Amino acid sequence: MSDLPRTLLPALSSPPGDRLEIVSAWDDDTPYQSWRPQILVPATFRPAETTRVYAVVNQKGGAGKTITTVELAAAWAAEGRRVRVIDADHQEAALSQWLLPQYPAASPRHSLRSVFFGECSLLEATYPTLFENIDIVPSGVDLVRVEYERPIGAELALARALAAETEQHGGAPYDVTLLDCAPSLSLVTVAAMSAGDEALVPLGVGGLDLKAMGALHRTILAVKDQNNPKLDVGAVFLTAWDKSGFARQLAARVSTDYPHAAVIPIRRSVRAAEAPIAEQPVRLYAPESTAASDYAQGAGIILAPRGAA
């Protein structure tokens, strides 16, 4: 496996004019027409410095969970962190079809489903991708069996699997693990939220996205209360952001609901929509795009940077 040729993800050198301004409070008096997208980093926000497990969640479909998982992974991998992404979505055309797992020849192909059913460890279900420093736990449609068969202990299966590998390995085997969740409050989604140190919430800019926020908030509180007291929302990504009065209203609402979270707009970019077809992160496919630059900035805020991004 180690001799697999893997593509290095590029360092970005966005011109300073392309970078988003960072503020500690929105200026509510600026009319939206003159509002430039800004990253909100509240005074109480603390970047993480240790190894982290992030659940990327939103019950709303098409909110930008998968792209956020891929681009954060790419940004951190480019800095030399060891990153693992976990496909916690049974849909076809999800994460495992974007960052293709490179299965070794003549050995069983495990997946996240195998972990839930106790057939292998999380590390045995982890495979390299074509990109340096990014490994993946793949999934396919059979992950849905977890919902029907409800293996005993499923809600806490991922938290236990992560704890077990950390113990066996004498420390976490990855600097960062990102769990890309399905657009539903399934057993697998609850298991992912129960395993995360933090939740990252991508949010589309639309009326139904705003409506879905209340349900998501209640779910996070329920998981925190029942299964995972440390679960907080570390950052909210406003994906496919466009300048509008509504985007502005949504941003204000998010910062009220999650006063300690960083709020990170990701500007809309056609190149972002094309990258999955090319089976590459946007960072590699279109390093000059605003989406690549905004995600790189966001990644540097969530985790204290190690070197030049």
Ligand SMILES: Nc1ncnc2c1ncn2[C@@H]1O[C@H](COP(=O)(O)OP(=O)(O)OP(=O)(O)O)[C@@H](O)[C@H]1O
């Ligand atoms: N910054 C952006 N610019 C343009 N398009 C974007 C941007 N971010 C996301 N999109 C598009 O939005 C769509 C949904 O993104 P994505 O698949 O990441 O959402 P999701 O929450 O994972 O969806 P699902 O709930 O189905 O898993 C995709 O077609 C993607 O290309």
Ligand SMILES: [Mg+2]
């Ligand atoms: Mg997805």
